[in-house]
Amino acid sequence: MTVFTHRGAGKAKVAFAAPYPGTILALDLDDYGQKLICQKDAYLAAAKGVSIGIAFQKRILTGLFGGEGFIMQKLEGDGLVFVHAGGTLIERELKAGEELHVDTGCLVALTQTVDYDVETVGGVKSMIFGGEGVFFARLRGPGHVWLQSLPFSRLAGRIMANLGPAGRRTDEGSVLGVLGNIIQGR
Numbered sequence: 001m002t003v004f005t006h007r008g009a010g011k012a013k014v015a016f017a018a019p020y021p022g023t024i025l026a027l028d029l030d031d032y033g034q035k036l037i038c039q040k041d042a043y044l045a046a047a048k049g050v051s052i053g054i055a056f057q058k059r060i061l062t063g064l065f066g067g068e069g070f071i072m073q074k075l076e077g078d079g080l081v082f083v084h085a086g087g088t089l090i091e092r093e094l095k096a097g098e099e100l101h102v103d104t105g106c107l108v109a110l111t112q113t114v115d116y117d118v119e120t121v122g123g124v125k126s127m128i129f130g131g132e133g134v135f136f137a138r139l140r141g142p143g144h145v146w147l148q149s150l151p152f153s154r155l156a157g158r159i160m161a162n163l164g165p166a167g168r169r170t171d172e173g174s175v176l177g178v179l180g181n182i183i184q185g186r
Helices: 060-063 125-127 152-163 175-183
Strands: 022-028 035-039 043-046 050-055 070-076 080-085 091-092 098-101 107-111 115-120 135-140 142-146
Touching: 022 091, 022 107, 035 080, 043 050, 043 070, 080 107, 091 098, 107 135, 107 175
Parallel strands: none
Antiparallel strands: 022 080, 035 070, 035 107, 043 080, 050 070, 091 142, 098 135, 107 142, 115 135
16 A cells, blocks of 8 residues: 655645546545445545554355455544445435445445345346346444445446457447448448
8 A cells, every 4th residue: 555645844736536437535534433334446645644454344245245345444433534426426314224225236335223235136137137146245234334326347348349359349339430440341
């Protein structure tokens, strides 16, 4: 892990960027009971007083089938943490007993008071023809959750689908693209 230390006089700045389009959240752990759980790829940076560890899920179904939602990071301590949400960010404050069911890859972070588990999406027909994953995350309040509309795996899948054979870019419906391919003999 890279550590930046300012040894000069006065204030200094450090900058970092998101790995793909989305939102960088600056969250103060003091506001969330000195602990947050986040997706393994969501964590970007933190202040010196923050420790990073692995958050183990207690339930066997979560451990075996959690996919993206299983490997979580635990951010503990005091100070700011910076996490990344791909695409559009959605924040929800869940009331006690309130449940939210989401794609496991869409979960960015949650407070330690949120009960998290993985459940099957539905029947066999949904699993085969649904086009999404076989499992979703069940989040039960109370607590705060952060969700993203574009997990990295989904972004990468869409990019790969548009590359076509041999890594070539496919046309985007443009008449000029088709004509250009005819002229070039493709």
